[in-house]
Amino acid sequence: MFGLNKKDGSLLLLVVALVVFAPFLLNPFPESSGWAQFNAGYPDLMQRFVIFGIFAIGFNILFGLTGYLSFGHAAFLGVGSYAAMWMFKLFGMNVLPALALSVVTSGIFAILIGYVSLRRSGIYFSILTLAFAMMSYSLAYSVLATDMDGPDKQGLLQKGLTGGETGLQLTQSDPRIFGAQTTADGNIPVPSLFGLEMRSATELNVGDWVFTFSAGYYFSAVIMLLAFYLSIRIFRSPFGMVLRSIKSNQQRLNYTGMNPRPYMLAAFVISGMYAGLAGGLMAAMDPLAGPERMFWTASGEVVLMTILGGVGTLIGPVLGAGAIKYMENIISKINSDILHSWFAFLPDGLEDIVVTMIYPFIGKGWHLTLGIIFMLVVIFLPGGLVQGGQKLAAMVRRKKTDDTKTATTEPAE
Amino acid sequence: MSKGNLTRRGVLKTGAVAGAGLALPTYLSAQDSGFTNAPTGSTVTLGFNVPQSGPYADEGADELRAYELAVEHLNGEGDGGMLNTFSSKALQGNGILGKKVEYVTGDTQTKSDAARASAKSMIEKDGAVMITGGSSSGVAVAVQALCQEAGIIFMAGLTHSNDTTGKDKKANGFRHFFNSYMSGAALAPVLAANYGTDRKAYHLTADYNWGYTTEEAVKSSTEAMGWETVGTVLTPLTQTDFSSYITPVLQSDADVLVLNHYGGNMVNSLTNAVQFGLRDRIANGKQFEIVVPLYSRLMAKGAGANVKGIFGSTNWHWSLQDEGSKAFVKSFGTKYGFPPSQAAHTCYVQALLYADAVERAGSFAPCAVGEALKDFEFDGMGNGPTLYRGDDHQCFKDVLVVKGKENPTSEFDLLEIVEVTPVDQVTYAPDHPQFAGGQLGSCNNGA
Numbered sequence: 004m005f006g007l008n009k010k011d012g013s014l015l016l017l018v019v020a021l022v023v024f025a026p027f028l029l030n031p032f033p034e035s036s037g038w039a040q041f042n043a044g045y046p047d048l049m050q051r052f053v054i055f056g057i058f059a060i061g062f063n064i065l066f067g068l069t070g071y072l073s074f075g076h077a078a079f080l081g082v083g084s085y086a087a088m089w090m091f092k093l094f095g096m097n098v099l100p101a102l103a104l105s106v107v108t109s110g111i112f113a114i115l116i117g118y119v120s121l122r123r124s125g126i127y128f129s130i131l132t133l134a135f136a137m138m139s140y141s142l143a144y145s146v147l148a149t150d151m152d153g154p155d156k157q158g159l160l161q162k163g164l165t166g167g168e169t170g171l172q173l174t175q176s177d178p179r180i181f182g183a184q185t186t187a188d189g190n191i192p193v194p195s196l197f198g199l200e201m202r203s204a205t206e207l208n209v210g211d212w213v214f215t216f217s218a219g220y221y222f223s224a225v226i227m228l229l230a231f232y233l234s235i236r237i238f239r240s241p242f243g244m245v246l247r248s249i250k251s252n253q254q255r256l257n258y259t260g261m262n263p264r265p266y267m268l269a270a271f272v273i274s275g276m277y278a279g280l281a282g283g284l285m286a287a288m289d290p291l292a293g294p295e296r297m298f299w300t301a302s303g304e305v306v307l308m309t310i311l312g313g314v315g316t317l318i319g320p321v322l323g324a325g326a327i328k329y330m331e332n333i334i335s336k337i338n339s340d341i342l343h344s345w346f347a348f349l350p351d352g353l354e355d356i357v358v359t360m361i362y363p364f365i366g367k368g369w370h371l372t373l374g375i376i377f378m379l380v381v382i383f384l385p386g387g388l389v390q391g392g393q394k395l396a397a398m399v400r401r402k403k404t405d406d407t408k409t410a411t412t413e414p415a416e
Numbered sequence: 417m418s419k420g421n422l423t424r425r426g427v428l429k430t431g432a433v434a435g436a437g438l439a440l441p442t443y444l445s446a447q448d449s450g451f452t453n454a455p456t457g458s459t460v461t462l463g464f465n466v467p468q469s470g471p472y473a474d475e476g477a478d479e480l481r482a483y484e485l486a487v488e489h490l491n492g493e494g495d496g497g498m499l500n501t502f503s504s505k506a507l508q509g510n511g512i513l514g515k516k517v518e519y520v521t522g523d524t525q526t527k528s529d530a531a532r533a534s535a536k537s538m539i540e541k542d543g544a545v546m547i548t549g550g551s552s553s554g555v556a557v558a559v560q561a562l563c564q565e566a567g568i569i570f571m572a573g574l575t576h577s578n579d580t581t582g583k584d585k586k587a588n589g590f591r592h593f594f595n596s597y598m599s600g601a602a603l604a605p606v607l608a609a610n611y612g613t614d615r616k617a618y619h620l621t622a623d624y625n626w627g628y629t630t631e632e633a634v635k636s637s638t639e640a641m642g643w644e645t646v647g648t649v650l651t652p653l654t655q656t657d658f659s660s661y662i663t664p665v666l667q668s669d670a671d672v673l674v675l676n677h678y679g680g681n682m683v684n685s686l687t688n689a690v691q692f693g694l695r696d697r698i699a700n701g702k703q704f705e706i707v708v709p710l711y712s713r714l715m716a717k718g719a720g721a722n723v724k725g726i727f728g729s730t731n732w733h734w735s736l737q738d739e740g741s742k743a744f745v746k747s748f749g750t751k752y753g754f755p756p757s758q759a760a761h762t763c764y765v766q767a768l769l770y771a772d773a774v775e776r777a778g779s780f781a782p783c784a785v786g787e788a789l790k791d792f793e794f795d796g797m798g799n800g801p802t803l804y805r806g807d808d809h810q811c812f813k814d815v816l817v818v819k820g821k822e823n824p825t826s827e828f829d830l831l832e833i834v835e836v837t838p839v840d841q842v843t844y845a846p847d848h849p850q851f852a853g854g855q856l857g858s859c860n861n862g863a
Binding site: 051 | 468520529532533536537557561562565584587623650853855858
């Protein structure tokens with residue numbers, strides 16, 4: 004199917020199914036139950052799942068295949084966001100041209116950074132990319148955020164190219180070529196796909212469950228599926244094979260007369276464009292681009308996602324992205340009141356002890372929980388969550404074959 | 417490579433599933449209330465979006481305490497606090513419009529992205545009908561824009577930048593806290609009276625939106641008094657050691673240092689400045705002075721003895737003796753055992769003002785609430801007679817000029833009020849150059 008072998012084809016189908024039914028799968032608990040806290044099926048978080056999925060898939064093309072650890076990938080995410088915002092401000096509110104400009108701009112950016120950084124490998128490459136990303140961050144935060152209009156004009160560039168700490172936002176005076184400056188009711192128009200507003204959503208009430216279907220989510224999901232399909236094709240292509248050989252032994256590749264640098268640059272640029280696409284989508288879902296998107300912690304996050312899910316696997320990065328975003332948005336919202344209500348059935352003293360013991364791991368302590376899970380995964384499942392899944396599947400399969408073996412061999416005795 | 421096999425049965429199956437999928441939307445229920453997250457049951461959910469981690473976590477914790485207290489009072493528990501002194505008597509202590517008030521909390525982390533994500537989750541997942549809180553102007557501006565898009569009322573917490581109700585003002589956003597311009601206008605006369613009109617000022621400014629507007633405001637008001645500005649230097653928000661920024665001050669011919677810093681920034685920069693002996697310095701034949709435009713008790717506590725005698729401005733202080741302040745300090749102190757900060761005060765007042773506006777409007781719809789808050793005049797909330805100006809959704813009230821106390825009697829008694837600057841002196845036209853360039857737009861009820 005689509006030029007994929009059977010295994011990849013069924014993987015793609017699995018991802019399609021997961022993505023299409025995500026509003027149901029992520030909302031397993033009824034609204035009125037205490038477990039509703041753990042529901043993740045609201046538009047903003049589902050959009051984040053797929054957008055960061057794209058980001059991690061792209062990162063995996065570089066890190067998973069060539070083994071080059073870029074520590075500044077968030078810079079491309081930020082560049083993509085700013086590009087999309089400027090497209091909204093100057094061109095029109097349709098998301099497609101905005102995404103196109105995000106991808107192109109971040110691609111150009113990746114060529115520049117990649118051309119310099121790829122002259123070194125290993126830790127030096129990581130540090131170079133980190134340095135470039137932090138430079139981009141400072142530029143966006145401060146240098147490019149000064150008033151470029153002159154003191155008394157209140158024009159387009161009154162907050163510079165990037166808007167500084169507050170971020171780049173839409174205003175009512177944006178000189179848009181296509182589409183109105185303001186809507187009929189006097190508000191700023193929202194990003195849309197040929198009139199379908201990204202933030203529009205419909206709700207389905209089934210008993211005590213509420214499922215939300217958001218246009219923005221399904222749009223991002225389609226883009227993510229395309230990105231996922233493209234990454235499968237890259238993984239299975241001769242190009243992907245060269246990238247793998249760079250990872251396994253670059254020296255030998257040199258001796259065979261092959262120059263790996265163009266391949267590496269290509270991989271770097273492709274993965275930068277993926278990040279730009281993700282950044283553009285973020286701006287399309289929520290029209291604001293802030294510099295902290297480029298901060299080094301954001302770059303570190305995508306490394307975590309990829310390793311947590313499984314480096315070099317196809318679906319791993321998507322799972323990792325989902326796991327981290329879930330914890331960031333769900334675990335971090337549990338506060339001590341909620342804990343007390345959960346353990347209210349325990350005797351008073353015991354309740355307080357249990358709550359005190361769990362408290363450091365929830366709310367703002369979600370980083371601690373993430374850290375522990377990350378350590379456990381790295382120590383016991385070096386292949387990430389994907390390896391965990393494979394182990395489980397193998398266990399089930401072994402049991403099955405054992406059963407059939409005993410069933411068939413016994414009568415013979 | 418596998419080939420897809422088209423069979424008659426397969427095609428029929430796919431067709432049936434696709435047909436069912438397309439038909440599904442006709443069963444979906446639309447929101448028919450006319451605005452986002454209309455409360456349906458016997459409760460109403462408010463969203464408290466405060467920094468629980470990051471540089472302003474202290475302020476955030478105090479804001480959350482104030483909100484919990486406000487919810488208690490709105491639901492008729494506790495002693496009622498400012499409900500008893502508030503000039504509007506619409507609130508009955510039976511919730512809002514008879515609905516019991518519940519709340520959800522989020523962590524802004526003092527980052528625009530994180531703050532928007534937590535606000536979005538409160539709106540989309542928890543059904544919050546109003547978002548309030550925050551301790552940074554960048555966050556306030558970002559969340560305000562989000563609420564405008566989503567059709568939710570935003571009651572800003574501690575945000576002091578001019579832009580919140582200036583260049584970035586929004587119809588669905590309201591601010592009770594004062595702003596940079598007001599600080600400058602209130603401080604300048606006091607500074608001129610104490611330090612003279614012939615001074616040379618050097619500014620260290622936090623490198624973000626609030627820093628810029630505060631620098632601009634203080635600069636223009638002091639220059640109008642005859643001061644000269646000899647240097648302005650931006651410092652990164654994440655800076656913790658300011659030694660390298662203080663040395664150039666010693667080499668300049670400045671005799672006043674203005675620290676446009678807040679929170680941990682100000683604690684560190686002031687401490688560094690004192691360590692470098694700036695306060696004992698004689699420059700141009702005059703005693704060297706330090707000014708901190710925006711003061712808070714939490715900062716004064718962090719900087720310790722270094723704040724003694726240093727001038728600044730503040731929105732509110734717990735030692736005020738009007739009925740509203742006394743009632744609030746009493747119920748806050750009873751519940752938590754210490755007096756509230758200015759962040760707690762503004763958040764508490766904002767929650768009450770919102771509830772009161774809903775009650776008076778008879779509806780939770782953002783446009784109705786906005787209409788009720790517009791040009792609303794009230795009293796009894798600790799700042800004297802106050803006006804919520806309709807042109808920019810900014811509150812106009814007296815501003816306090818304070819000074820670090822020389823002989824503090826307790827760990828909370830760190831600031832003394834030097835002057836209560838009357839509201840007329842800090843009022844400006846809505847199109848003042850420091851605020852021009854934004855449009856309020858029209859209110860948005862959402863879907």
